[in-house]
Amino acid sequence: MKKFKCCIPNIITFINLSLGMIAILLAVNGSSSSGNLIYSCLLIMLAAVTDRLDGKVARFFKVTSDFGKELDSLSDLVSFGVAPVVVAWEITFMHFGVLGYILSLLFALSGAYRLARFNISNLDNVFMGLPITIAGTLLTILNLYNYFAKINMRYTNSNGIFTAIILIFLSFLMVSRISIKKR
Template sequence: MFLQDVLDVTVKKLKSQTANVLTLANLSLGGFAIIVGINGNLNLSLLLIFIAALADRFDGMVARKLNIESELGKQLDSMSDIISFGVAPALLIYQGILSDYGAPGSFFIVFYIGCGAFRLARFNISENNGYFTGLPITAAGVLATLSFLAIPYVPSQTFIFIMMILSFLMVSPFKLKKV
């Protein structure tokens, strides 16, 4: 009987951390995307950001399905998202094209990261009413990352506007239904 109790407690503890493990996978993938991006491997950085998006998609689903949502998980998710969908895509776009623009390129990259952090902070203190206010940082990060694929095909200054638009969309007051 004792062994069964220990096993039950262990399984319950493992189950309670499943979503957090996925969230930490998101964070780790974003961290690795930054490291490989700094080292010039931008295609691998892009791939890691997309895999981080998958982990981010599933952590919330798992938390709701297993009924293990927590305030800690919500905060950890936001911290992971600023890395994977704020800093990593910003660095990818900076390394890929906007470094050519010097200070203005740097400004719009840092502005994007700041707007993403603001968006996450606002989300964390808002009530869960079935709507997002502004573009979620995950969507903005995925769109920024996707735009990297267009670098050979569009004028380079387009990316300043892409980062500016995504920044403003994250902090805008429009409502978007959660899916």
């Protein structure tokens, strides 16, 4: 029974990773079916729920491990560092040219840096920098707003500029040294 308990948090983490991967694949295929972008955003939000759950389950069963922490970070990079920015690329940044590539890289690299720093830190009950889950979820909400603005013909260049500014701000917050108390 103990071996089974050890596997449950990792299974939840693999679900997080799977949701992120499917969100990316749907977004990349977004041009063939615009509804795919909505599904991508919903999957990213569902991944946020599973991300919250895996750590709680691991602590409940008292099966936390370095392996689980690393696996969680890798999954978070995919689900909250890459997937939201791929959706943002499809909706907004594709039309920015080279700047769109730079913005997309900035977000993913900032998220990777933040996760790596988290994995080597020994801060109890404190996050240093904005967690990638929060940053990715906020970008996803903005992606949904931009998507609906586009289909309702209310999307303007200012939407794209605003999204770029928010992405830069979220990237900065991820790599910053601000302390956020864990809940």
